[in-house]
Amino acid sequence: MFKPQQFGRYLLSDRIARGGMSEIFIAKSFGPMGFEKNLVIKRILPEFAGDREFVRMFVNEAKLVCTLEHANIVQVIELGEVDGQYYIAMEYVNGIDAHILWRTLARRRQRLPVGIALFVVAETLKGLDFAHRATGAHGELLGVVHRDVSPSNILISHRGDVKIGDFGIALVRHESKSHTGSLKGKFGYMTPEQIAGLSVDHRSDIFSAGIVLAELLLGRRLFLGESDFETMHRVLNVRLDVLDEHESALPAAVAWIVRRALQREVKDRYQTASAFHEDIVEYLYQERVRVSGETLAAFISEYVVPYLREKTLSDESSVPEPPPSQESGPLPLLFPGPEEDETTTGRRALEEVQHVVIVPQAMVGLAPVEMTGESIVCPPFSDEDVEGVEGPMPEPSAEPEPEIARLVSGQLMSAEQASASPHPNFQGRIGSRTVAKILFRFSVVSESGLLALTGKRVGTREAELLERIAWLQDTCGSPRDGSWTLQRTCQIYLEHGQPSLLMADRSEEMLAAYLLSIDQITVDQVEAALRSRPQLKPVAALVAANLLAPLHVSRHATSFVLWSVLEAFSWSEGNFAFYHGRSCPLEAFPSGHTALALIAKGVGLIPEQQLDDYFNRIASRGVVASRAPTVRIEAFNPDALLMDCYRAIITQRRVDEAITVCSVLGDAWQAKQALYLMLECDLAELV
Numbered sequence: 001m002f003k004p005q006q007f008g009r010y011l012l013s014d015r016i017a018r019g020g021m022s023e024i025f026i027a028k029s030f031g032p033m034g035f036e037k038n039l040v041i042k043r044i045l046p047e048f049a050g051d052r053e054f055v056r057m058f059v060n061e062a063k064l065v066c067t068l069e070h071a072n073i074v075q076v077i078e079l080g081e082v083d084g085q086y087y088i089a090m091e092y093v094n095g096i097d098a099h100i101l102w103r104t105l106a107r108r109r110q111r112l113p114v115g116i117a118l119f120v121v122a123e124t125l126k127g128l129d130f131a132h133r134a135t136g137a138h139g140e141l142l143g144v145v146h147r148d149v150s151p152s153n154i155l156i157s158h159r160g161d162v163k164i165g166d167f168g169i170a171l172v173r174h175e176s177k178s179h180t181g182s183l184k185g186k187f188g189y190m191t192p193e194q195i196a197g198l199s200v201d202h203r204s205d206i207f208s209a210g211i212v213l214a215e216l217l218l219g220r221r222l223f224l225g226e227s228d229f230e231t232m233h234r235v236l237n238v239r240l241d242v243l244d245e246h247e248s249a250l251p252a253a254v255a256w257i258v259r260r261a262l263q264r265e266v267k268d269r270y271q272t273a274s275a276f277h278e279d280i281v282e283y284l285y286q287e288r289v290r291v292s293g294e295t296l297a298a299f300i301s302e303y304v305v306p307y308l309r310e311k312t313l314s315d316e317s318s319v320p321e322p323p324p325s326q327e328s329g330p331l332p333l334l335f336p337g338p339e340e341d342e343t344t345t346g347r348r349a350l351e352e353v354q355h356v357v358i359v360p361q362a363m364v365g366l367a368p369v370e371m372t373g374e375s376i377v378c379p380p381f382s383d384e385d386v387e388g389v390e391g392p393m394p395e396p397s398a399e400p401e402p403e404i405a406r407l408v409s410g411q412l413m414s415a416e417q418a419s420a421s422p423h424p425n426f427q428g429r430i431g432s433r434t435v436a437k438i439l440f441r442f443s444v445v446s447e448s449g450l451l452a453l454t455g456k457r458v459g460t461r462e463a464e465l466l467e468r469i470a471w472l473q474d475t476c477g478s479p480r481d482g483s484w485t486l487q488r489t490c491q492i493y494l495e496h497g498q499p500s501l502l503m504a505d506r507s508e509e510m511l512a513a514y515l516l517s518i519d520q521i522t523v524d525q526v527e528a529a530l531r532s533r534p535q536l537k538p539v540a541a542l543v544a545a546n547l548l549a550p551l552h553v554s555r556h557a558t559s560f561v562l563w564s565v566l567e568a569f570s571w572s573e574g575n576f577a578f579y580h581g582r583s584c585p586l587e588a589f590p591s592g593h594t595a596l597a598l599i600a601k602g603v604g605l606i607p608e609q610q611l612d613d614y615f616n617r618i619a620s621r622g623v624v625a626s627r628a629p630t631v632r633i634e635a636f637n638p639d640a641l642l643m644d645c646y647r648a649i650i651t652q653r654r655v656d657e658a659i660t661v662c663s664v665l666g667d668a669w670q671a672k673q674a675l676y677l678m679l680e681c682d683l684a685e686l687v
Contacts, residue, residue: 008082010041010089022048022058026092038094039077043087055086062088064144065167068134072127074155074165093165095158096304098212099151104304106219114254115284116299117216119291121209122280123162124154128209129273131167132202145200149208150189151215156300160293187231188223192264195236203266206276210261210269217254218246238264253283256549286558288590424577430455435569436599436680438576439492439499443595444630446497450582454489455574465513468523469538473509476530479537480509490565492591492598493582499591499598504564511553512538514560521547561589569602570610596636596681603677604670611672615655622687623679624652630682641666645674649684 002015012025027041048054062079069075075091098120105112131144146153146167153166191207193200214222220242225231233239240262247255257279263269270276284291430438435453442451473480490504515521521542529541542548568574591598625646633646645662653661655675662671678684 007041007043007087008080010039012041016040027089029089038092040090040092041087042090043085046085049084049086058086058088064142065090067142068131068144068167070127070130071161072123072163073131074163090165091163093155093157093161093163095156095161096300096308097152098154098156098216100308101156101300101304102151102216102219104307108307110303111219111249112216113299114217114251115287115289115291116296117213118254118280118284119296120154120156120162120216121213122277122284124149124164124212125209125273125277125280127162127164128202128205129277131164132205132273143201145202146205146208147194147200148186148189149205149212150186151212152186154212156296158297158300158305160295160297160300162293162296187235188221190232190235192236192238193266195232201266202273203269203271206261206270206273207263209273209276210258213261214243214258217250217258218242220246238262251283251287253286257283282555285590286555423579424452425449425580427575427577430571430574430576433576434680435571435576436603436677439595439599440630440681442494442578443497447578447580448495448497449493449578449580451492451494452489452577452579453491453568453571453574454487454576455568455571456487461517462510462513465516466509469509469512469516469526472523472527472530473538476527477534478530478541479535488564490561490568492565494595498595499593502561502565502589502591504561508537508539511557511560512542514563515548515556520552520556558589562591565591565598566602566605569599570606572610572613596631599681600636600677603673603680606673606676608669608672611669611676614676615659615672618686619654619656621655622652623649623655623658623675623684624687625649625678626682626685633678633683636677636681641670642674642677645671646678646683649675649678652687655686 004011004013006012007025007027010027010029012027014026015023016026017024022042022044025041025043027039029037029039031037044055044058059079062076065073066076066079074093077089077091080087080089101120102112128146128149131146134142134144136142144167146164148166149164153164155163155165157163187195189208189211191200191204193204211222222242223231223234223239225234240259243255243258243262247258250258257276260279261270261276270279428438430453439451470480472478488505491502492499493501493503512521512526516523516526525542525545525547526538529545529547530536530538533541533544536544539548539553543553593601633643636642638646644665645658648661648665649658658675659672662675665671675684679686
């Protein structure tokens with residue numbers, strides 16, 4: 001039992017860890033008027049105080065970390081010395097580490113929710129990215145590499161803060177040569193280049209973070225062998241047997257992220273921690289999973305803290321065996337089922353982690369959760385899940401294409417046709433009314449429901465690309481739907497006048513045409529993919545041929561839907577129909593824009609020739625700023641040009657004169673867009 005003791009000006013209240021060369025304490029500092037502050041003291045053991053090399057490393061750690069001031073890095077307060085013992089005073093993170101989080105759930109036969117596991121690693125990556133980009137006093141890149149990214153060095157506070165700590169074996173660029181060939185860190189979280197004794201850079205930390213992510217998601221050690229030698233052998237050869245066998249429990253896009261981080265060749269991994277972080281955030285955004293520090297705090301409060309007998313940061317022995325009643329119960333992943341007590345600690349914060357749109361299971365491959373009513377539950381662990389899996393690897397699938405086809409088709413389902421319901425509340429033709437005016441009018445009256453836009457796809461660049469793809473499909477004998485070139489449909493689901501969700505025709509042919517138009521793929525690649533796998537449609541064939549990553553299918557599908565809706569603002573003919581109160585289907589995509597922002601973006605894509613046609617019909621009429629506009633111009637977050645054009649028509653002018661004046665104020669095309677926006681959104685009127 002540790003007895004509190006004075007150490008210089010600090011009171012060491014508890015010892016929380018002791019290693020081979022240093023020990024760590026919870027301590028208190030005191031000040032005037034009863035001021036107290038908790039912190040952590042890390043000090044060299046007395047028997048190593050005379051080891052000059054170790055003291056040098058210890059001091060370097062303090063000097064390095066004190067320059068890394070970031071919310072996701074444990075802060076160093078001071079470096080000091082008391083009676084020949086060097087110490088570092090550090091920020092006190094009141095909570096647990098990721099190892100205890102993982103271990104506690106594993107012993108209770110429960111998995112960590114996918115969203116929370118991704119959040120913990122994403123926050124860690126933010127701290128790592130800051131460290132990797134750290135510069136010296138003269139602006140030079142330090143080239144910091146942590147070299148010991150592991151669950152026990154990822155601290156999670158009871159408030160939900162995530163911080164990377166223990167830069168004790170970090171190296172900076174000028175030290176890399178002297179450290180080449182040395183092994184430092186935990187074997188199960190090292191990288192192939194570390195095991196091989198090669199020089200390392202920041203991408204080594206990315207591999208280790210990938211190990212942490214895989215283990216948090218799967219609830220299993222990734223490379224753990226029966227001996228240190230076997231563990232190192234598995235790391236050196238990147239033996240992903242555990243991931244190969246159990247990744248079916250993960251969404252396909254998440255498995256792709258993990259594998260990208262765990263590439264053996266450094267050049268094939270994520271090249272920066274920020275790129276790794278971006279893919280995680282993108283996935284959470286696309287799946288409409290909201291996870292925050294408050295969410296994490298509530299989860300730990302409810303599912304981890306009650307099962308800890310001792311407060312500790314890293315002592316594995318403090319994680320108790322669970323009571324029998326908890327051994328096999330499923331773990332609510334994101335929010336409670338109707339049978340649960342709403343007063344449970346942390347429940348309110350957990351309810352914030354909800355799928356605004358629950359994506360179909362086909363969209364992410366084999367989903368890891370079972371959806372029942374309002375709750376999402378995760379299956380319990382089996383006994384083999386806690387430490388790893390024995391036995392041979394499963395045989396690889398001889399026919400992966402059907403699964404690829406299901407994955408792709410889940411992300412590219414066609415939009416529901418407006419004709420599915422025979423009774424729209426409002427309908428009309430596009431041409432007599434523009435899409436901008438239609439959406440604006442429904443917005444200002446705060447309508448809720450479905451706005452469906454339909455038209456023909458004729459004489460456009462998109463139509464040309466679709467015809468090219470159709471020819472390739474016919475040539476290669478690939479299946480296609482003969483009607484997909486005739487109609488184009490996009491839909492906007494409004495909630496109180498704001499576009500919450502978007503849909504558009506997104507067949508594989510249409511998405512392939514979009515990818516061709518933005519130069520993400522080439523016609524030759526499409527042809528090669530279809531010839532090698534004629535039984536598949538274009539996007540599935542590209543994925544099967546490794547010319548397109550599954551995660552990118554989802555990402556491009558999202559951008560394609562938004563582009564399709566924005567492109568509709570250029571339609572000069574077609575039809576619209578509004579269905580009051582129509583609820584959204586599962587496969588819709590979040591808009592990410594207010595109605596006015598969506599209108600402004602759509603107007604910004606209208607071709608200049610089309611604007612000229614619009615203004616030629618009204619050139620001789622007068623235009624003036626509306627005296628009582630439905631919405632004030634400030635609501636559009638106007639740029640300088642829009643404001644200048646608005647001021648230019650405070651007094652009445654002929655339309656052609658107004659165009660000339662506005663064109664002098666800025667780019668002629670943008671000036672026409674500004675005047676078009678004002679006319680269609682009631683900021684200006686014709687007289």
